[in-house]
Amino acid sequence: MNKLLPMPLLKFSWRFGGALLALTFFLMGLTAQAQVNTYSFVSSSGTFTPLPATATNVPDVLADDDISGVLPIGFTFVFDGTPYTSFIASSNGFISFNPNATDESFNELESGIAVQRPLVAPLWDDIANSTSSRASYQVTGTAPTRVLTFEWLNWRWSYSATGPVISFQVKLYEGSNRVEFVYRPEANPPLNADASIGLSGVGSGIDSFLSVSDGVANPVVSSVSSNDDIAQSPAAGQVYAFTPPVPSLCPTPRNLTASVSGVTATVNWTIVGGGNFTVIYGPTGFNPATSGTSVGPVATTTATIPNLAPGNYQFYVRQNCAGAAGSSPLSSAGGFSVTCPTPTALAATNLTNTTATLEWNSPVTAGATFTIIYGALGIDPATEGTRLTGINATTYTLTNLSAATNYVFYVVQACSDGSTSTTPAGPVSFTTPLTVPSNDEPCGALA
DSSP states (O other): OOOOOOOOOOOOOSTTOHHHHHHHHHHHHHHTTOOGGGOEEEEEEOOOOOOOTTSEEOGGGGSTTOBOOOEEEEEEEEETTEEEEEEEEBTTSOEESOTTOOOOOOOOTTTOOGGGOSEEEEEESSOEEEEEEEEEEEEESOTTSOEEEEEEEEEESSTTOSSOOEEEEEEEETTTOOEEEEEEEOSSOOOSOOBEEEEEOSSOSTTSEEEEOOSSSSOOEESSOOOOOBOSOOOTTEEEEEEOOOOOSSOOOEEEEEEEETTEEEEEEEOSSOOEEEEEEEETTOOTTTOOEEEEEESSSEEEEOSOOSEEEEEEEEEEOSGGGOBOOOOOOEEEEEOOOOOEEEEEESOOSSOEEEEEEOSOOTTOEEEEEEEETTOOTTTSSEEEEEEOSSEEEEOSOOTTOEEEEEEEEEOTTSOBOSSOEEEEEEEOOOOOOOTTSOOOOOO
16 A cells, blocks of 8 residues: 655755855745645656665565664755654564654555554555565765655565565655655565555545555556555556646735634644634535635634535635735635534423423524424424424414323424424423403312
8 A cells, every 4th residue: 555755845056155055945935835736647657776785774674564773864854834853663664764663565545544644655554674685775866956765665465465476665855855666576476465655644535645646657646536446566667756846926825724603713733834714605516716706805714604505515715915925726625514403492382281382493494394293291303292393483373282291292393405403392391271251250169
């Protein structure tokens, strides 16, 4: 299984002195905004060149389902919005930039175990060493264009293979922040292989992964669906490369999340830098360029969207930067769902010996109808009681009740989109009063 992480660092000559150095670090900060799903992907034919004997061995990785200690990258490497100077390598074919990472063969790029992320996965699967295996790394070149190469040489794929199946490398490039995977098949075929190849960021969803479709010469990548069943060895010298985009002066919001309480959604996002924001929301599938409802400007990285009708929604966020920086591109879509609300504040009023006025509240009433379920105290509203349907108000008067009787009632809401409240509101109990005789009615004989 695979996860790939390219990290952006900037490529400038240092001979121009302090001013250029300052510019470099400024641009490094801009590059940090690049999200995993925006990296470009190119496959090509190259050469797999094994690391020399002088490369640093990492014997911990040779153990089954194990990881290395924290290893130095040798330069600052930015991935998924964060600069890193170290990594951890796994015996299961990935490297992680999380110093707390643990080894894991569960290779889901889209929603993988959080402690593994962010990570780069050239061949993420339950792989294992062979008698001729080696795990090593080496930094080559000079600043500001150094390259870190980590290599798994002569590995079994998967654990049940009888001998070496594949060798592969991860290369991290200083300056361009390019990530490359390079492969060489060995003498034995894959056995029970089901790998992932790609990148995985710190979050989850479409902002946070790129998955390679298969181990072929010209695969495609997706940030919508991930493939964790790759069983074909890439050809000798096959290169899969990921490169971050040119940074924007106004970073794009990312890591969109949402929570819903009743008919109010609270949406959140993260950002590199700061400014104010515009949120655009609408029904799932809407085009934010031509439709939707805008909220903003919002000064923080959270916004509240109230009074929503039940349904499925998407939302986008744009940062509005000052001056020449302009505005960012729209973020990727976030999503949330609003369900038909359960009525609240149930009450029974104006009680007589034969009538009762039932009342309730709901934050959504346009096009909604209500069902009242009532009966003797203790009824099961799912199967018992009298049901009154199609009520289009939040009050209803029951008639023909029995005097001096204990009743209970529930209310269910049906919304205009066809959904209903998930559970009945209630129970609320009430008792009809005794019949009071008039003055001219006999009261019975005195004892």
